[in-house]
Amino acid sequence: MTIESMKQTKFSERTYEEWQAAAEKALKGKPFNETLKTKTLEGITLEPLYTKEMLGQSGEMIEQQIQAVRSGKQLPGWFIAQETAAATATDYLTAVKEDLARGNEMIVYTSYQRLEWNDSELKELASLIERFPLYFRLTSDDTQILRVFDFMEEEKLTNVQGVIYSEEFVKAPAKVRTQLIDTIPVHHAGGTIIHELGVALSILAETVTKEDFQKQAENTWVRFAVDTAFFQEIAKLRAFRVLWTAFCSAYGEEAPPIPIFTETSVRSYSKLDPYVNLLRAGNATFSAVLGGTNAHTVHPHDFLTVSDAQSRRIARNVQLVIKEETHVNHVMDASAGSYFIETLTNEYVDAAWRYFLEIEGAGGYSEAMNSGWLTDDIQAKWMERKEKAAVREMSLIGTNVYANPQEPVKDGQIDETHLEYMTAKRLAAPFEKLRARSKEVMLKTAIVHLGPLKAVKAQSDFVQGFLAVGGIEPMISPEIQTAQELNQFLAENHIQYAVLCGGKKKLMKLPLV
Amino acid sequence: MTTDAVIDVAGKYPEQQMAEWKVFHIEDAIYTGKHITSKLEQILKLGKEAVQE
Numbered sequence: 130m131t132i133e134s135m136k137q138t139k140f141s142e143r144t145y146e147e148w149q150a151a152a153e154k155a156l157k158g159k160p161f162n163e164t165l166k167t168k169t170l171e172g173i174t175l176e177p178l179y180t181k182e183m184l185g186q187s188g189e190m191i192e193q194q195i196q197a198v199r200s201g202k203q204l205p206g207w208f209i210a211q212e213t214a215a216a217t218a219t220d221y222l223t224a225v226k227e228d229l230a231r232g233n234e235m236i237v238y239t240s241y242q243r244l245e246w247n248d249s250e251l252k253e254l255a256s257l258i259e260r261f262p263l264y265f266r267l268t269s270d271d272t273q274i275l276r277v278f279d280f281m282e283e284e285k286l287t288n289v290q291g292v293i294y295s296e297e298f299v300k301a302p303a304k305v306r307t308q309l310i311d312t313i314p315v316h317h318a319g320g321t322i323i324h325e326l327g328v329a330l331s332i333l334a335e336t337v338t339k340e341d342f343q344k345q346a347e348n349t350w351v352r353f354a355v356d357t358a359f360f361q362e363i364a365k366l367r368a369f370r371v372l373w374t375a376f377c378s379a380y381g382e383e384a385p386p387i388p389i390f391t392e393t394s395v396r397s398y399s400k401l402d403p404y405v406n407l408l409r410a411g412n413a414t415f416s417a418v419l420g421g422t423n424a425h426t427v428h429p430h431d432f433l434t435v436s437d438a439q440s441r442r443i444a445r446n447v448q449l450v451i452k453e454e455t456h457v458n459h460v461m462d463a464s465a466g467s468y469f470i471e472t473l474t475n476e477y478v479d480a481a482w483r484y485f486l487e488i489e490g491a492g493g494y495s496e497a498m499n500s501g502w503l504t505d506d507i508q509a510k511w512m513e514r515k516e517k518a519a520v521r522e523m524s525l526i527g528t529n530v531y532a533n534p535q536e537p538v539k540d541g542q543i544d545e546t547h548l549e550y551m552t553a554k555r556l557a558a559p560f561e562k563l564r565a566r567s568k569e570v571m572l573k574t575a576i577v578h579l580g581p582l583k584a585v586k587a588q589s590d591f592v593q594g595f596l597a598v599g600g601i602e603p604m605i606s607p608e609i610q611t612a613q614e615l616n617q618f619l620a621e622n623h624i625q626y627a628v629l630c631g632g633k634k635k636l637m638k639l640p641l642v
Numbered sequence: 643m644t645t646d647a648v649i650d651v652a653g654k655y656p657e658q659q660m661a662e663w664k665v666f667h668i669e670d671a672i673y674t675g676k677h678i679t680s681k682l683e684q685i686l687k688l689g690k691e692a693v694q695e
Contacts, residue, residue, distance in 0.1 A: 519679045529678060559679045563686065572689030576652075588652040595672055599682030619647045625688050628672055630652040636663070 179468035201370035206458035208424035210235040218250040240271040255280040263291035308349040316354040317553035319511020327484030331494035354394040355413040366420030368477035391417040392426040399557030402527025406430035434539040518556045532597040567600030574603040579631025588630040
């Protein structure tokens with residue numbers, strides 16, 4: 130067969146029904162819906178296959194959706210916004226310059242460092258801010274850095290770009306946005322995508338007024354944490370842009386673009402097998418990029434303990450690799466038109482808008498928070514999520530599955546001034562606690578084989594993996610055939626806890642009394 | 643069995659079967675879908691008690 134004849138090859142068209150029939154046959158009697166459809170925590174059903182016809186049901190809506198995402202994003206690409214850490218302002222400036230030379234694209238300063246600045250240091254910072262956009266997150270007791278604008282000429286100030294979040298009112302240059310719509314507290318409290326999107330709209334509803342709508346919108350930026358549910362997180366960011374357009378329409382306004390700042394979520398980060406955090410970060414970052422982030426931060430894989438220069442470098446490189454290897458930064462909205470992502474975006478838009486109206490019905494964001502209604506709703510979903518990890522419906526590699534009980538676990542903690550991450554609800558936390566506890570206790574455990582290895586291996590491996598999650602390393606018995614042998618094995622080895630493997634038949638044959 | 647060890651069995655069995663096995667000191671079962679954090683907490687408590695003794 131030549132390439133020419135290959136080009137002529139035609140494949141017959143298949144209908145969804147034909148595909149479903151083939152899938153059902155392959156499932157060998159397992160129910161189709163229960164096996165292949167997945168219900169998310171938000172109550173949305175993920176289909177095993179999405180078709181053009183399914184997308185067609187939403188028709189014009191999808192076109193508007195794509196348009197909203199494109200006009201919201203405006204330009205392809207995103208800024209790499211890695212946090213720079215240092216102990217003094219001088220060190221910070223050196224580190225910032227080094228980071229910028231190695232691929233960072235924003236000057237990121239967060240108040241957990243609380244640096245003291247003198248005039249010459251601020252002058253040097255000012256010269257950097259003239260060339261690179263800034264990203265400051267400041268607490269009320271750490272606003273010294275804002276004096277940097279005093280060291281800039283009026284003409285240059287008008288070109289300064291970036292975002293500032295401050296607990297206090299900030300007088301910033303015209304192109305620096307200072308009104309943050311922050312969904313990360315909701316995410317860290319265990320909220321779902323619908324909570325995050327609904328809350329973002331309800332905060333916006335409290336923030337903007339009809340009189341000064343455009344001016345306020347142009348001063349607004351939004352922050353999202355991006356978790357590891359790849360497609361859902363893409364759809365989340367896209368849905369926000371659609372919802373923002375709908376929100377503006379309700380005010381009778383055109384939607385000005387709002388920059389979306391994202392960061393990798395620590396909800397799925399674990400202190401156990403921390404290199405897996407790199408995979409989580411890579412996954413979340415690619416989601417953020419495909420979802421249309423404007424600036425993204427990757428938390429280093431050892432962020433939960435104490436990150437070092439090497440891990441911060443790797444974190445930055447996660448973004449550089451995606452940027453340089455995929456060229457996705459040249460594409461405006463890479464997921465546009467995907468049957469799956471468009472459908473999912475549409476479902477999130479519908480559900481989040483309904484949730485937003487529910488919050489407004491409960492008196493708006495502040496009232497819903499004060500009454501405890503919103504907190505309770507978020508907490509209920511967090512309990513559901515936590516339960517899924519506890520029964521391992523949700524896997525955390527190296528933490529609740531494929532754990533290595535011999536792994537030395539780093540003892541460090543997030544710097545206590547990094548409070549928002551310290552208090553974040555994390556799925557791995559109960560498992561980290563178990564692993565730490567296992568180091569403190571002496572426990573002799575065993576897996577008892579009641580048959581030849583070949584017959585019991587699957588069960589034995591399963592139990593070994595189960596116990597490894599708690600840092601427990603059991604002895605493995607030789608094949609045991611009688612109760613006497615069993616008693617002898619347990620007594621001689623001072624076993625305090627044992628699991629019998631061999632199945633019902635073997636157990637019934639073993640005269641246990 | 644004459645041992646003081648706590649014994650569990652691998653695999654999921656009907657409640658009635660587990661109740662019958664109780665007389666042979668088989669306490670619980672470990673299987674896919676088992677609540678792993680509470681089970682491991684329970685197991686680790688055995689160790690703590692042993693150290694305290």
